[in-house]
Amino acid sequence: MxxxxxxxxxxxxxxxxxxxxxxxxxxxxxxxxxxxxxxxxxxxxxxxxxxxxxxxxxxxxxxxxxxxxxxxxxxxxxxxxxxxxxxxxxxxxxxxxxxxxxAYKERFDKDNFIKNLLLDNLLLVDIYSRAKKLHIQSDSPRVTMIMESDNGRDAGALELTRTHIGSTGDDFVTEVDEDNVIIVKDVSSLDTPQEISKFAAGLASELEKEGLKGVRIAVGTTVKEIKEVSRSYKEAKMALDVGKIFFEGRKVISYGELGIGRLIYQLPIPLCKMFIKEIFGGKNPDDFDEETLVTIDKFFENNLNVSETSRQLFIHRNTLVYRLDKLQKSTGLDLRVFEDAITFKIALMVVKYMKYMEKFEY
The missing domain is CATH 3.30.450.40 (GAF domain)
Structure with a gap:
């Protein structure tokens, strides 16, 4: 009304x-x-x-x-x-x-339809019949995005997003909870995932200019049928969570870019604990001193290249070798060996995931 x-x-x-x-x-x-x-x-x-x-x-x-x-x-x-x-x-x-x-009733009906579509509250036959009645194309390529900001909902994020997305009739901006704004975007004019990510990055930048802080946008995959919009929404939700764990500095994170983070996110916590105990024994990677953690991060960043890592850390090559030897003695893993490096990298990611999930245990 x-x-x-x-x-x-x-x-x-x-x-x-x-x-x-x-x-x-x-x-x-x-x-x-x-x-x-x-x-x-x-x-x-x-x-x-x-x-x-x-x-x-x-x-x-x-x-x-x-x-x-x-x-x-x-x-x-x-x-x-x-x-x-x-x-x-x-x-x-x-x-x-x-x-x-x-006009307002049609907007309300469309918004209600999109909400139920995202939450899987509609039968397949109802999806197509209601889409036809509301003049919504059922076979347009669409992607679902979730926008989250540090302001939450207090800064008029929904209306700001609607203003920037516009009201062409092909794009929809709505909400299904108290935290996030959801965008169902027609991507007929955006041919590649890179163009979609560029659009999302531009939107994040515009919203921050309007006063929203810490804007993050998660992007699902493109779907070609309206019935699959809910799948793109679920992918965007996962991308938002996985992005917070493994891609903290990213303003835009797409489901297709999650890599091994997507697999780790779906692991049960007991299995993760068993894996970490197997790799590190009773030790916690967080117990490593700052020097060791910086060395590990830089070594992975430079694809296990000893010379380049020592140069960027402004230390002698032998000093870096000494640090890696010391780490090998304490963990049993030699980061200069590809298999051990992969195991160590995954273990660090699992620890990050476990720490994130601990927030929701209580």
Missing amino acids: ISNQILQNTIDGLKNIAHVELCVLDVDGKEVASTLAEAADVSVSAREFVASPADSQEIQGQQYFKIYDEQQLEYILIARGSGENIYMLGKMIAFQLQSLLV
């Missing part, structure tokens, strides 16, 4: 154009919006007008009009004044308000 504030803003604008004082009442004769400083009590005459078969009528020097929403009477419009000119202006304004009702 359209809000009273929107109705008030609308008739304020129409009054400025038509120079006619206006008042909108509900079917019980209660004022909903008005441009009159002191409106007279017209509730009785309004209720009598509601009960009459007429769609318009002049009562006590004022023009009354009925405003319908799909044959259902929703509002009464009163235009102050009499005569043919006021009647024509009132008729036009009533038509504008009725069109506004239809």
Whole structure:
């Protein structure tokens, strides 16, 4: 249902154009919006007008009009004044308000449809029948994105996102929880995952300019049928979580870029604990000193290249070899050996995952 504030803003604008004082009442004769400083009590005459078969009528020097929403009477419009000119202006304004009702109802219906689609609350036959009724293309390529910011929902993130996405009819911006904004984007004009990621990065940048902080956007895969939008949404949800664990500095993370992080995210915690105990014994990788952790990160960053790692760390090659030997003695893994390096890297990622999941245990 359209809000009273929107109705008030609308008739304020129409009054400025038509120079006619206006008042909108509900079917019980209660004022909903008005441009009159002191409106007279017209509730009785309004209720009598509601009960009459007429769609318009002049009562006590004022023009009354009925405003319908799909044959259902929703509002009464009163235009102050009499005569043919006021009647024509009132008729036009009533038509504008009725069109506004239809537009907002369609937007509400589409938003409700997209929410149920994302949450898998619709039968397959209902998806296609409702999409057709709402004039939504069922075979357009679409991708689901989830936008999260440090501000949460308090900064008007939903409306800001809707403003930047626009209202072409092919894209939808909605929400299904209290934390995130969901975008179902038509990607007919975006041919590759790189172009989609570039669009998401641009959106994140624009939203941060508008005052949102720490914007992160997770992107699912492209689907070609509307029935598969929920799958893209689930992928985006996973990408958002996995991105927080393994890609902390990334503003945009796509499901197709998660790599081994996607596999680790789906491991049961008991299995992870068993694996870490097997690799590190009773030790915790977090117990490594800062020097060792920096050395490990830089060594992996340089693809196990000893010379390049020592150069970037500004240490002698022999010093780096000493550190790697020391790490091998404490863990049994030699990072210069590819198999051991892979095992160590996965183990560090598993530890990160376990620490992240600990937040939700209580």
